[in-house]
Amino acid sequence: MTSNKLAVVVLAAGQGTRMKSELPKVLHPVAGRAMLRHVLDAAESLEPERIIVVVGPGSQEVQKAAVSHHIVVQEERLGTGHAVMCAADALSDYANDDSSDVLVIYGDTPLLTGETLKQMLDLRRETPSTKLVGLAFRPADPAQYGRFLLDASGVVEGIVEFADADEEIRKIDLCNAGPLIGEGRTFLELVKGLQNDNAQGEYYLTDLFAAARKDSLEARIVEAPVDDVHGVNSRAELAVAESVMQDRLRAKAMAGGATLIAPETVWFSCDTVVGRDVVIEPNVIFGPSVVISDNVQIRAFSHVEGAKIENGAIIGPYARLRPGTEIGVGVKIGNFVECKNAIFGTGSKANHLSYVGDSTVGPKANIGAGTITCNYDGFNKSRTVIGAGAFIGSNSALVAPVTIGEGALVGAGSTIVEEVPKDSMALGRGRQVVFPERAAFFRELKKKD
Structure with missing residues (x-):
């Protein structure tokens, strides 16, 4: 040369x-x-x-x-x-x-x-x-x-x-x-x-x-x-190019030590970084700017874009990670959980049916099923901070900007609009009222109608 x-x-x-x-x-x-x-x-x-x-x-x-x-x-x-x-x-x-x-x-x-x-x-x-x-x-x-x-x-x-x-x-x-x-x-x-x-x-x-x-x-x-x-002059030729590129990217991921259960159903972006001993289940889609560390599991039907996933995390099934999301070591993001611009500390969990957006979740915090971080008021987006070891009960709404302190507990069904101090318990729901035998009376009343 x-x-x-x-x-x-x-x-x-x-x-x-x-x-x-x-x-x-x-x-x-x-x-x-x-x-x-x-x-x-x-x-x-x-x-x-x-x-x-x-x-x-x-x-x-x-x-x-x-x-x-x-x-x-x-x-x-x-x-x-x-x-x-x-x-x-x-x-x-x-x-x-x-x-x-x-x-x-x-x-x-x-x-x-x-x-x-x-x-x-x-x-x-x-x-x-x-x-x-x-x-x-x-x-x-x-x-x-x-x-x-x-x-x-x-x-x-x-x-x-x-x-x-x-x-x-x-x-x-x-x-x-x-x-x-x-x-x-x-x-x-x-x-x-x-x-x-x-x-x-x-x-x-x-x-x-x-x-x-x-x-x-x-x-x-x-x-x-x-x-x-292969030249591209039509949509059909574009689809062929996409298919060939995906085959190359799948082969690269597997050669690097990742397991793809059903390779033909996994779709990568050209910049997807996949570590060793990663397991990717069927029907997973990676958008641009995804970095996956070693020993991660991406379960079926998940969609990941603009996210960083650290060692040992488990994602999905049916999870959606959007841009700005950072998943820490050993984090679990479960089925039908959507995360956007959210940082999850080591060992934290959001296992079911939640939206976590513009948030920081501390290590070993637990977010219960159905929890929503209300980050948008129609004009501005604000941030929610959940401290280490905090427990958020199911079906809670955290209205940002708001901070949940370390070790704090939020009761199920609460709407939280103010700071919850460290190791405190917070309830933000209407008081339950019980009317004995009222249900039977109601049914009889309806029969007469």
């Missing part, structure tokens, strides 16, 4: 009309992250000198998603080659540098990995005679893809589009995936020479291989797994 500098051009100017969406195509999420962000992650893994994102006109949302990189606007959509031409000014220092490389990838290929891109880069740099490297794959159905033509030594002779191919060429299953990398100076010279003398009047990057052959420049290919180069 040399110390060649690298620039990556990400093509993200497509309109995505087949998505039928107001959201730009490359911003549709896969595993909770925009497709473009997945592609940028793969590019960033190569540690390039710069990344240039080519976007279409009026694409402020896409520009915002790529704000940390150089943005180029392709005012007219005249093909992939034209998109790279638009980036030429941002690559001007590469035009006179034969010890640099330019990689072109696409913003709608969220499954593309840094490992595959590195193979392309390694081939380009380890064989200096190779001036251009394309990415190929072998789909089960080659369909309408362009075919790579190779000579006996593996050098690319060109790409023949399906419409221009005869029957013999159509039998070839080595197809063009789109991404390519070239030596900086040579690549930009080839791009500069692209012509648009075709029915669409567009400039195509695929023509670079024929141009390289014409100039006696060596071009080769790297063959990628089919899943890596």
Whole structure:
């Protein structure tokens, strides 16, 4: 390997009309992250000198998603080659540098990995005679893809589009995936020479291989797994990308020491962190920003997003953890309990049918079934603090802002609106009144009606 500098051009100017969406195509999420962000992650893994994102006109949302990189606007959509031409000014220092490389990838290929891109880069740099490297794959159905033509030594002779191919060429299953990398100076010279003398009047990057052959420049290919180069142009293709990504994330979690009882029913976000000896039961969904420590149990039908779960905790079944929730060591959050922006201390419990929002729950505190922290008054949200070892009786309403002291006890069915001091008992309910034999009298009265 040399110390060649690298620039990556990400093509993200497509309109995505087949998505039928107001959201730009490359911003549709896969595993909770925009497709473009997945592609940028793969590019960033190569540690390039710069990344240039080519976007279409009026694409402020896409520009915002790529704000940390150089943005180029392709005012007219005249093909992939034209998109790279638009980036030429941002690559001007590469035009006179034969010890640099330019990689072109696409913003709608969220499954593309840094490992595959590195193979392309390694081939380009380890064989200096190779001036251009394309990415190929072998789909089960080659369909309408362009075919790579190779000579006996593996050098690319060109790409023949399906419409221009005869029957013999159509039998070839080595197809063009789109991404390519070239030596900086040579690549930009080839791009500069692209012509648009075709029915669409567009400039195509695929023509670079024929141009390289014409100039006696060596071009080769790297063959990628089919899943890596899956492009997304429709909702159906987006669903396929999601399925493949989920399979990858499940495999990663299990390889790291987690048990998934029914892997195909568990859905991760791309940033979900799962510790060792974690057991995840069927039908669990993880939204973004979840961190799970070791020895945690996530029981069936739970939904977790933006939460941190410490060692030994048990969550669910049917629990919902919302953003800002921190579950301490050995905490139990049971069925039909919802937590939002709540911090649970070591060994605390909320086992049944409760809502705990904007709250701090001390170690070994117990929250009874049906308890609600009333954190919102229609205008502002306030916080509830429950001290260590406190016991909250079932069906209680804690009206924030309010503090329940350490070791305090709140009687079942109470509405608490004021501070309960340490080790105190509080009742906030109407006095029970009993009328002997009144029920029998009532029934007789109703019979006469």
